[in-house]
Amino acid sequence: MAIVEGRFRLDGVEIPFQPGQTIMDAALAAAVYIPHLCHHPALLPHGSCRVCVVRVNGREVSSCTTPATAGLEVESETEALRALRVAILQMLFVEGNHVCPACERTGACELQAVAYHCGMLEPHFTHFFPRRELDASHPDLVLDLNRCILCERCVRASRDLDRKRVFAVAGRGLDSHLIVDSPTGRLGDSRLELTDQAAHICPVGAILLRQRAGDVGERHGFRVPIGERPYDRESISRVGDVATLVEES
Amino acid sequence: MHQVIPGAPATGLGPAAPSDRPDPAPARIAQVVERSLARLGRRPEQVLQHLIALQQAFSFVPEAGIRALTERLDVTRAQCLAAIDFYAFLHRTPRGQYNILLSDNITDRMLGSQRLMQLLCERLGVDPGVPRADGRVSVDVTSCTGMCDQAPALLVNGFAITRLDEDRMRHIAALVDTRVPLQHWPQDYFAVSNHVQRSGLLLRDLEVRDAGLSALFERGGDAVLAEIERSGLRGRGGAGFTTALKWRFCRETGQPQKVVVCNADEGEPGTFKDRVLLTAYADLVIEGMTLCAGIVGAREGFIYLRGEYRYLLEHLEAVLQRRRELGLLGKQIGASARTALRSGLSVGRGTDAGINAGIGPDMDVISGAAQTGDQTSNQTSNQTSAVRGRLDAVDGPFDFDIQIHLGAGAYICGEESALIESLEGKRGVTRKRPPFPVTAGYLNRPTLVNNVETFLAAARVAEHGGYWLRSEGTDLSAGSKILSVSGDCALPGVYEVPFGTSVRELLDLCGAQSVQAVQVSGAAGSTLSAEELDRVLAFEDLPTAGAFMVFGQQRDLLEMVRNFAGFFVHESCGFCTPCRVGGVLLRDLIEKVASGRASAHDLEEMRRIGDLMRRASHCGLGHTAPNHLLQTLEKFPWIYQTRLASAEYTPAFDLDAALAEARRLSGRDDPGAHLAS
Structure with a gap:
C-alpha cells in the first residue's frame, strides 16, 4: 500500500502525494494534467523544456522537478502561466524545423498536441530555420534532428533503462545537438536496437520507426491515417503521452 | 633572487613542432594520453582533464586521443565529443600553432x-x-x-x-x-599586475601564518564554526548564503567522503579579484579550504580554476606542494604541523620564496620581485613563533588534500552545480535542486562549494574571531567586499571596501568622473544610472560578486547591451528552452535596434522575452541574463527610442530586397515589381 504523505492544492484541487513524489508525479497519479514534454514517468526528472512550469510561493518552478510538500499552493492553469507555456512552445517551434502537415508523426506528436492544448495558434517568433542532419543509416529507425527538441528522453532512456549510452547532447547554447555514440557518429553503426526503450520514447518525430510489412500500431508510419491518430481525436490532457515503453518481457 | 613571472610561459609551452600538425603521430598521441592517465588516473570523471591535456599538446583533440580514452576509461566517444563541443577551449580540428x-x-x-x-x-x-x-x-x-x-x-x-x-x-x-x-x-x-588600489580588513594583511588553522587545532571545529557564525560571513560569490550555515549542514550530514571545492571559475565579465587573491594570497585561500575541510570532515578538495587562469597553475601547484611538505595538507594535518614545529622547521613561505616573489598586493608582478626577500624571512619567523605553543589540538588530526581541476572556457561552470558536473568530467549543465550540493554534490557526495574570497575571509575570521569581521560593514553584510573596478576611471584595479560603501564613494576612490552608468556585479548584475549612485554595496541593496564597471558620459550604452546579449548567447549551456532560445531572440532584436530597423513593438517583445527568461529559466544564468536589457529599457529608454525606425512595426528584413531573386528570375525590374517604400 502506498503511504500518502500529505496533500497539496493544484489550482484549488486537493492532490494527495507519496513520499518522494514531485508535483508532476502526484498530479499525473491523480489524473490531473500538467502540460509537459521532457518529463516521462519512467525516467529521472529532467526539467529542461520548462513547459510544465507552475507557480509556487510566488515564483515559477518546473513541476516535474519540484518535490511535492504538504500544504503547497500550486497554480497551473492560470492565464499568465498559459501565456508563458505558449511562448516556450513557440520558442521550441521556431528553433527547429517543425512542419506538422508533412510530418509522419502528426496527430501522435506530443509537441503538436501540447501546443494545441495550450492554445498556441502561430509560431509568433522569427523562425531560425537551422540546418540539421537527417540520419537514415539504421535499418529500423530514422533520426531526423530537424524535429529534435533536446528533451533528452532518448539520452536518459538509453543510459538508464537500456544501459547503452547511445545518445548524448553535445555543444552548448543554440548549438546544442543530439549526437550518437558510434565510431562514425551514425545511428546505423550504434548499438541502438528496435527493442531499446530509447527507440520508442521520443515525444516528437525526431526518432521515427521505419515502416515495415506487418507493423501495426498508431506510431508506425502512415498506417493510421491522418485524422484518426490519438491526438486528432482527443486532447493530450485526456490521451496522455503516446511515447510508450516497450513491454517488459 | 630568481625572478618568477607567474604569467609567463616557462618551458615547453610554445607552439608544437610543425610535424605534429595537423595530423599528429599516433605514438605522440598515445604518449600524451599515457602521461595524463599516469598523472590523473583512470576514473571517468577525469576525462575532461585528459581532453584538456590533449588540447594543450596538439591545439585540438585528435580522434585517436578520444579512441584511446574510450578504451582506457569508462567513457563513450559521444561523451567525449559532447564535452569537446561544449567547452570553448576544446576543439575537434586544429587551431593555429x-x-x-x-x-x-x-x-x-x-x-x-x-x-x-x-x-x-x-x-x-x-x-x-x-x-x-x-x-x-x-x-x-x-x-x-x-x-x-x-x-x-x-x-x-x-x-x-x-x-x-x-x-x-x-x-x-x-x-x-x-x-x-x-x-x-x-x-x-x-606581466599581470595585481593593482590592489585599496586594502581593507583582508587584503592589508598579507602575512601567512596559518593562524586560522592553529585556531582549529587549538579550539576545535565547533568553536571555530561558532566564530564564523558570529561573524555573519556570507558567501562572496554573489548569492550571499550564510557561510557558517552551509558549513554546518555539511558538518552535520552523516554521509562520509565529503568534498570541499573552491570556486575559482571567476567568469563574470568585469571581475578579476579572485585572480589577485590566487596570485598574492593563495596560502590564505588554501588555508581557508583546509580549515573548512577540518570543520566539515572532508578529505578531498578541489580548486576549480578557470581555463583563462591556467597561467596560475604552476604557482598554485607550488603552493600546494609546499603546504604538503609542511604538513598543512595531506595526511594527519595538525599532527604533522605540530611535529614540524617541534623539530624547528619553519612554516610559511620560506621554502620557495621565489615563487611568491614580487606578487605582493601593491606591486607589479615583475617590478616588485627584488623587494620581498626581507619580508619573506620576517614572515617566516613571525609565523613559527605564532604557531609554537598551540600544540594541543582539541579536534584530532585530519587528512585532506587538494587537486586543481582546470576549466575550459565555460561561464556557466561558475554556478556551483554546473561546476560539479564539470568536475565529474561532463558538460557544465546546472543540476536541478533539490538535492543541494551540500547533500549530494560531486559523485553524489556531500560537497561544499565556496568562492575564493569566502575561504580567505573564513581563514582570517578563524584567526581573529567573529567580532573582528563585524567591526566593518552592515548588520546584514558583515565585513568588507573585494571589488574589481574597471571601465572609465583613473585607477582601475582591486578595491577592498566595507560593505555599506556607496557607489558614489567607490567612484570617488577610483577616480571616475562624469559617470553615465555603473554595471554592478557583472553582465548578470545591475545597471545603475547616475541617479542611483547613493545606493550601497551590500547584500540588502546591491549584492555583488565583485565586478564594478564604470561607463562615462561618452559611452553608447547600447554597445554594452549588445556585448552582454552576445555574451549570454555564447555562454548559455543550452539545457532549458527559455535561455537557449530566448537569449538568441533577444540578441537578434537588440541587433535589429542597433541597425535602426526596430519599432516600438520590438521593445515590447524584448520585455516579454526577458520577463519569460527571468521567470521560467532553469538556473541563475537564464534568470539574470536579461537584467541588463530590462534595466536599460527602464532607466535608459532613449538608447533604444532614438534608433527606432517606426513607432509601430517594422519587419526584421527588407521586404523589397527579399524580392530581388523573384525579380531576377522573372526578368522584371519595373515599378510594379517593387514594393512601395
Whole structure:
C-alpha cells in the first residue's frame, strides 16, 4: 500500500502525494494534467523544456522537478502561466524545423498536441530555420534532428533503462545537438536496437520507426491515417503521452 | 633572487613542432594520453582533464586521443565529443600553432580591442575564427579573461598578454610570422599586475601564518564554526548564503567522503579579484579550504580554476606542494604541523620564496620581485613563533588534500552545480535542486562549494574571531567586499571596501568622473544610472560578486547591451528552452535596434522575452541574463527610442530586397515589381 504523505492544492484541487513524489508525479497519479514534454514517468526528472512550469510561493518552478510538500499552493492553469507555456512552445517551434502537415508523426506528436492544448495558434517568433542532419543509416529507425527538441528522453532512456549510452547532447547554447555514440557518429553503426526503450520514447518525430510489412500500431508510419491518430481525436490532457515503453518481457 | 613571472610561459609551452600538425603521430598521441592517465588516473570523471591535456599538446583533440580514452576509461566517444563541443577551449580540428584569443568584454571593447583585433588579423592575413591556411595562427575572441584593469588583453596558447596597443599587436604579428617560441617573447608582455588600489580588513594583511588553522587545532571545529557564525560571513560569490550555515549542514550530514571545492571559475565579465587573491594570497585561500575541510570532515578538495587562469597553475601547484611538505595538507594535518614545529622547521613561505616573489598586493608582478626577500624571512619567523605553543589540538588530526581541476572556457561552470558536473568530467549543465550540493554534490557526495574570497575571509575570521569581521560593514553584510573596478576611471584595479560603501564613494576612490552608468556585479548584475549612485554595496541593496564597471558620459550604452546579449548567447549551456532560445531572440532584436530597423513593438517583445527568461529559466544564468536589457529599457529608454525606425512595426528584413531573386528570375525590374517604400 502506498503511504500518502500529505496533500497539496493544484489550482484549488486537493492532490494527495507519496513520499518522494514531485508535483508532476502526484498530479499525473491523480489524473490531473500538467502540460509537459521532457518529463516521462519512467525516467529521472529532467526539467529542461520548462513547459510544465507552475507557480509556487510566488515564483515559477518546473513541476516535474519540484518535490511535492504538504500544504503547497500550486497554480497551473492560470492565464499568465498559459501565456508563458505558449511562448516556450513557440520558442521550441521556431528553433527547429517543425512542419506538422508533412510530418509522419502528426496527430501522435506530443509537441503538436501540447501546443494545441495550450492554445498556441502561430509560431509568433522569427523562425531560425537551422540546418540539421537527417540520419537514415539504421535499418529500423530514422533520426531526423530537424524535429529534435533536446528533451533528452532518448539520452536518459538509453543510459538508464537500456544501459547503452547511445545518445548524448553535445555543444552548448543554440548549438546544442543530439549526437550518437558510434565510431562514425551514425545511428546505423550504434548499438541502438528496435527493442531499446530509447527507440520508442521520443515525444516528437525526431526518432521515427521505419515502416515495415506487418507493423501495426498508431506510431508506425502512415498506417493510421491522418485524422484518426490519438491526438486528432482527443486532447493530450485526456490521451496522455503516446511515447510508450516497450513491454517488459 | 630568481625572478618568477607567474604569467609567463616557462618551458615547453610554445607552439608544437610543425610535424605534429595537423595530423599528429599516433605514438605522440598515445604518449600524451599515457602521461595524463599516469598523472590523473583512470576514473571517468577525469576525462575532461585528459581532453584538456590533449588540447594543450596538439591545439585540438585528435580522434585517436578520444579512441584511446574510450578504451582506457569508462567513457563513450559521444561523451567525449559532447564535452569537446561544449567547452570553448576544446576543439575537434586544429587551431593555429599560435592560438590567439582576444578578451571580448565591453571593457576591452571600450579600449579598442575590436580595432586591435582587426589590425592583428590584417597583419597576419587571417580571418577571425579560422586558422590560417598554413596552420601557423588562429585569431578569435573569447569571453572576458579577467584582465579588465589592464585591458585590452588576449590569451596566446593559454597565456595572458595585457595592455595591448597597436605597437604590441604589430610586434605580436611579427613574432608569430617569424615563429618565435612563446618563451622567447618579451617577458613583460606576460606581466599581470595585481593593482590592489585599496586594502581593507583582508587584503592589508598579507602575512601567512596559518593562524586560522592553529585556531582549529587549538579550539576545535565547533568553536571555530561558532566564530564564523558570529561573524555573519556570507558567501562572496554573489548569492550571499550564510557561510557558517552551509558549513554546518555539511558538518552535520552523516554521509562520509565529503568534498570541499573552491570556486575559482571567476567568469563574470568585469571581475578579476579572485585572480589577485590566487596570485598574492593563495596560502590564505588554501588555508581557508583546509580549515573548512577540518570543520566539515572532508578529505578531498578541489580548486576549480578557470581555463583563462591556467597561467596560475604552476604557482598554485607550488603552493600546494609546499603546504604538503609542511604538513598543512595531506595526511594527519595538525599532527604533522605540530611535529614540524617541534623539530624547528619553519612554516610559511620560506621554502620557495621565489615563487611568491614580487606578487605582493601593491606591486607589479615583475617590478616588485627584488623587494620581498626581507619580508619573506620576517614572515617566516613571525609565523613559527605564532604557531609554537598551540600544540594541543582539541579536534584530532585530519587528512585532506587538494587537486586543481582546470576549466575550459565555460561561464556557466561558475554556478556551483554546473561546476560539479564539470568536475565529474561532463558538460557544465546546472543540476536541478533539490538535492543541494551540500547533500549530494560531486559523485553524489556531500560537497561544499565556496568562492575564493569566502575561504580567505573564513581563514582570517578563524584567526581573529567573529567580532573582528563585524567591526566593518552592515548588520546584514558583515565585513568588507573585494571589488574589481574597471571601465572609465583613473585607477582601475582591486578595491577592498566595507560593505555599506556607496557607489558614489567607490567612484570617488577610483577616480571616475562624469559617470553615465555603473554595471554592478557583472553582465548578470545591475545597471545603475547616475541617479542611483547613493545606493550601497551590500547584500540588502546591491549584492555583488565583485565586478564594478564604470561607463562615462561618452559611452553608447547600447554597445554594452549588445556585448552582454552576445555574451549570454555564447555562454548559455543550452539545457532549458527559455535561455537557449530566448537569449538568441533577444540578441537578434537588440541587433535589429542597433541597425535602426526596430519599432516600438520590438521593445515590447524584448520585455516579454526577458520577463519569460527571468521567470521560467532553469538556473541563475537564464534568470539574470536579461537584467541588463530590462534595466536599460527602464532607466535608459532613449538608447533604444532614438534608433527606432517606426513607432509601430517594422519587419526584421527588407521586404523589397527579399524580392530581388523573384525579380531576377522573372526578368522584371519595373515599378510594379517593387514594393512601395
